[in-house]
Amino acid sequence: MLAIKRAAFQVSAKAETFSAIAKARQIKFSRCLSVQAHPRSTDSDRSTIIKLLSSIGSKKEVEQYLRQFSSVDSQKFAVIKVGGACIADPTERNLLANQLSFLNQVGLYPIVIHGAGPQLNKLLEEAGVEPQYEGGIRITDKKTLEVARKVFLEENLKLVEALESMGTRARPIPNGVFRGEYLDKDLYQYVGKITSVDKAAIESSIRAGALPILTSLAETPSGQILNVNADVAAGELARAIQPMKIIYLNDKGGLLNGTTGEKISVINLDEEWDALTKEPWFKFGTRLKIKEIKDLLETLPRSSSVAIISTGDLQKELFTDSGAGTLIRLGNKLCTWKTQSELPANLSEILAERTPNSGTIFAALDAAPTFTSYGDEALEVFAAVAPPPTATSSTPSTLLAFTPSKTGWLNNVADNVWSLIRKNHASLVWFVDESDENCAWWFGKSEGSYVKGGKVMFWYGVRGESVGELIGRFEGGELGV
Numbered sequence: 380m381l382a383i384k385r386a387a388f389q390v391s392a393k394a395e396t397f398s399a400i401a402k403a404r405q406i407k408f409s410r411c412l413s414v415q416a417h418p419r420s421t422d423s424d425r426s427t428i429i430k431l432l433s434s435i436g437s438k439k440e441v442e443q444y445l446r447q448f449s450s451v452d453s454q455k456f457a458v459i460k461v462g463g464a465c466i467a468d469p470t471e472r473n474l475l476a477n478q479l480s481f482l483n484q485v486g487l488y489p490i491v492i493h494g495a496g497p498q499l500n501k502l503l504e505e506a507g508v509e510p511q512y513e514g515g516i517r518i519t520d521k522k523t524l525e526v527a528r529k530v531f532l533e534e535n536l537k538l539v540e541a542l543e544s545m546g547t548r549a550r551p552i553p554n555g556v557f558r559g560e561y562l563d564k565d566l567y568q569y570v571g572k573i574t575s576v577d578k579a580a581i582e583s584s585i586r587a588g589a590l591p592i593l594t595s596l597a598e599t600p601s602g603q604i605l606n607v608n609a610d611v612a613a614g615e616l617a618r619a620i621q622p623m624k625i626i627y628l629n630d631k632g633g634l635l636n637g638t639t640g641e642k643i644s645v646i647n648l649d650e651e652w653d654a655l656t657k658e659p660w661f662k663f664g665t666r667l668k669i670k671e672i673k674d675l676l677e678t679l680p681r682s683s684s685v686a687i688i689s690t691g692d693l694q695k696e697l698f699t700d701s702g703a704g705t706l707i708r709l710g711n712k713l714c715t716w717k718t719q720s721e722l723p724a725n726l727s728e729i730l731a732e733r734t735p736n737s738g739t740i741f742a743a744l745d746a747a748p749t750f751t752s753y754g755d756e757a758l759e760v761f762a763a764v765a766p767p768p769t770a771t772s773s774t775p776s777t778l779l780a781f782t783p784s785k786t787g788w789l790n791n792v793a794d795n796v797w798s799l800i801r802k803n804h805a806s807l808v809w810f811v812d813e814s815d816e817n818c819a820w821w822f823g824k825s826e827g828s829y830v831k832g833g834k835v836m837f838w839y840g841v842r843g844e845s846v847g848e849l850i851g852r853f854e855g856g857e858l859g860v
């Protein structure tokens with residue numbers, strides 16, 4: 380359910396490689412250094428950038444997202460949380476600075492907040508201090524806080540200097556944004572709970588044409604500095620800013636399934652949260668991160684999402700439909716309908732735009748004595764299943780329709796609807812044209828298949844002699860017509 384790859388539906392990349400883009404971009408920025416301290420996008424710059432981005436997505440996609448991002452206040456473009464490991468490694472840090480500079484060159488101002496976990500652990504180890512955690516939260520004593528303040532400032536300045544070296548103005552904001560109080564002084568000591576966000580320093584930075592670079596340190600009314608988990612701080616920042624994009628960068632390029640090691644492409648929390656909490660790997664820092672994201676999304680418009688990606692995939696996430704890494708969203712609630720009179724009033728219009736076979740779908744529903752339809756609230760996916768003729772029949776249920784939109788495929792809604800169908804029907808047969816672009820997905824959902832005359836019959840839950848009977852009926856034209 381979690382492992383379907385958004386990459387399977389990506390727009391085909393053109394021949395130009397990312398290294399070529401990076402080289403062209405570096406040439407462009409070195410040229411900017413001598414002519415402008417405050418980079419602004421010109422029509423020529425924009426045209427060049429669109430050409431470069433067209434290697435990772437279509438020109439239409441790129442222009443669409445540029446228009447969308449340029450239509451909001453600068454501070455509402457994106458909040459980008461950067462993992463400490465992305466700054467610790469000089470190569471990764473320069474790549475990050477390069478990516479951020481590229482965005483700024485087109486007039487965009489992401490708000491960057493970073494952690495420094497690996498660096499802090501290293502210095503504590505050298506000082507003979509063993510990190511202590513409780514429920515995924517670092518216990519911060521005076522010694523740890525002293526080291527944390529030093530590390531945060533050093534790492535903050537490293538990123539600022541990397542940006543400035545590329546001609547991109549950046550402003551270090553190590554504290555003063557997050558107001559807080561003790562989370563639980565007896566248990567966690569100098570760990571903070573953010574009570575409010577002061578956007579003044581961020582807004583001032585953007586007005587001056589500089590990218591704001593924040594740490595996650597909070598401050599009490601009396602001036603005591605408190606350590607706050609960077610994921611938690613990024614969530615509070617996003618609540619205050621209400622940005623179009625919320626992105627978490629890490630060195631893994633997404634969230635990994637701890638059992639299989641595979642990257643999880645999409646998580647629709649409304650449908651998958653309960654299952655996630657039962658996974659043996661879903662604990663400690665991972666659980667804290669996803670719980671914070673869930674809490675964040677529940678306070679934002681339902682269309683909001685959080686992407687966990689690698690630094691090198693930042694442009695792909697921002698400027699293509701397919702995105703990159705792991706996309707986390709609340710998702711749309713799933714629905715079922717038992718009769719045509721219960722179906723949404725706009726269904727026929729939506730299906731007519733999505734498929735030339737919409738008339739065939741409604742004819743199949745008319746012909747079926749009974750059926751159950753499945754979909755989500757936004758109708759990104761619509762499906763219908765006819766049950767066997769009798770409750771005791773060995774004949775499987777029949778899939779009458781399964782029509783996801785492109786968004787439905789990319790955002791895992793198709794998988795969630797399919798899981799509901801699978802839960803309600805012990806056996807199922809369905810038919811797909813051999814040329815269908817999603818045949819690989821269908822093969823993955825089936826336990827068997829048979830090809831005849833350019834059409835593939837798939838099934839699951841059919842056993843023994845029933846398989847031969849099913850194939851015979853298909854060969855005889857009784858099924859799949």
